[in-house]
Amino acid sequence: MPMRNLDTVRQQFAADTQNLMAALQEGNAEAAAKAMQNRQENLLKAIEAEFEQYANIQDMNVLQQRGLCALTKEENEWYDKFMQVCRSDSPKQAITNLTAAMPVTIIDRVIDDMRRAHPLLEALDIQNAAGATKMVMNATQMAAKLGTWGVVTSAITEELAAALKVVDVTTGKYTAFFLIPKDFVRFNFSFAPMWVDQFVRIILSESIAYGLEDTIINGPGAGTGSSQQFIGMKMDVSTNSNGVYSAKTAVAITDFGSDYTDVIATLAVDDVGNYREPGEVLMVVNPVDNIQKIRKHQNAITHAGVLDLISHSYPTKVVTSAMIEKGKAVVGIAKNYFAAINGGASGIIEFDDSAQFLNDIRVYTTRVYGHGQPVDNHSFALLDISGVGSPRLPVDVIGTVASAAETTTETDGEG
Numbered sequence: 001m002p003m004r005n006l007d008t009v010r011q012q013f014a015a016d017t018q019n020l021m022a023a024l025q026e027g028n029a030e031a032a033a034k035a036m037q038n039r040q041e042n043l044l045k046a047i048e049a050e051f052e053q054y055a056n057i058q059d060m061n062v063l064q065q066r067g068l069c070a071l072t073k074e075e076n077e078w079y080d081k082f083m084q085v086c087r088s089d090s091p092k093q094a095i096t097n098l099t100a101a102m103p104v105t106i107i108d109r110v111i112d113d114m115r116r117a118h119p120l121l122e123a124l125d126i127q128n129a130a131g132a133t134k135m136v137m138n139a140t141q142m143a144a145k146l147g148t149w150g151v152v153t154s155a156i157t158e159e160l161a162a163a164l165k166v167v168d169v170t171t172g173k174y175t176a177f178f179l180i181p182k183d184f185v186r187f188n189f190s191f192a193p194m195w196v197d198q199f200v201r202i203i204l205s206e207s208i209a210y211g212l213e214d215t216i217i218n219g220p221g222a223g224t225g226s227s228q229q230f231i232g233m234k235m236d237v238s239t240n241s242n243g244v245y246s247a248k249t250a251v252a253i254t255d256f257g258s259d260y261t262d263v264i265a266t267l268a269v270d271d272v273g274n275y276r277e278p279g280e281v282l283m284v285v286n287p288v289d290n291i292q293k294i295r296k297h298q299n300a301i302t303h304a305g306v307l308d309l310i311s312h313s314y315p316t317k318v319v320t321s322a323m324i325e326k327g328k329a330v331v332g333i334a335k336n337y338f339a340a341i342n343g344g345a346s347g348i349i350e351f352d353d354s355a356q357f358l359n360d361i362r363v364y365t366t367r368v369y370g371h372g373q374p375v376d377n378h379s380f381a382l383l384d385i386s387g388v389g390s391p392r393l394p395v396d397v398i399g400t401v402a403s404a405a406e407t408t409t410e411t412d413g414e415g
Contacts, residue, residue, distance in 0.1 A: 079193035114209035119319040176207040230372030250384035280315040282334040332380030339372035
């Protein structure tokens with residue numbers, strides 16, 4: 001069977017994941033079950049095909065080009081135990097013997113994998129808390145607040161303390177599902193652990209990535225109920241009600257000229273009125289809007305050639321996400337979104353027998369803990385771009401052009 005590039009495998013898996021999400025949003029359980037099975041089977045077939053072709057190759061340089069990783073002793077031991085669980089006739093009982101969490105180094109690679117494959121996540125500085133339950137976030141992101149000239153008084157130390165905020169990086173909890181077909185053992189588990197590692201990493205990185213994108217954009221906060229999400233970019237952080245936040249009012253724009261720069265100007269002032277330089281801003285748009293609206297403005301044909309009218313107005317990095325609704329966009333200062341994944345607290349594998357509609361599939365779950373939020377309420381803005389049309393290009397007029405009325409008058413006079 002011809003080899004498939006790993007990027008192609010990931011793209012197929014991502015497409016299958018989008019089909020699954022669409023079915024879930026429509027409440028179509030039958031379509032969701034089919035999409036879920038297709039997703040796992042397509043991935044498994046691709047990895048099995050590569051295993052058959054590369055099973056006897058020992059050169060790690062070649063294998064690493066196929067997306068495989070040399071595993072540590074701890075990782076090998078964990079995967080050996082996990083494979084024993086997979087081939088057990090009583091997986092629910094066997095999983096209780098897998099007392100150790102997935103090694104944090106595997107979580108590290110999952111985070112790296114999903115950032116490489118998802119531009120929004122790559123644009124953010126997602127930190128690995130590595131087991132810490134609390135981290136310090138600079139609440140103003142202003143260097144001027146982190147030092148002072150002259151005598152350090154109590155008032156100054158209080159101001160510095162106020163600029164630093166300790167956040168709990170375990171408030172958000174995301175459950176990632178990964179499905180193992182029962183016939184995954186058809187090779188009698190001659191699969192080396194590093195091939196199973198590739199299978200698990202692709203599943204987890206894509207599952208977690210979609211969940212992260214959703215909560216980074218739309219998350220209402222941890223609250224006191226069962227949501228346990230991040231505080232999303234589009235949320236108004238001044239609307240805290242028992243840990244739950246409301247979305248900002250979208251600012252309607254009709255172009256990426258003054259309408260757009262007026263919004264960017266609001267990012268240049270923080271919550272306490274201090275000025276700051278936003279630098280290149282990040283804009284997140286729906287894939288459909290990117291095709292129908294954004295690209296027209298990024299590739300406008302002028303007498304000087306092709307011009308990016310958006311970045312011409314203000315330096316902007318545009319990324320797409322299926323998690324933001326059509327007609328809306330989020331724009332803001334990427335470095336001002338604090339996000340941390342608690343790799344050390346994540347990775348406990350459990351058997352889930354609640355999804356009984358899936359035939360010949362064993363469902364496992366792992367929980368990923370973390371926290372994310374804008375550092376202040378002026379770091380991001382929500383835009384309504386539904387009224388944005390085709391770009392309006394400036395026209396330079398050289399010389400004098402007579403109006404139609406003037407031409408008619410002159411003609412009548414001569415007669």
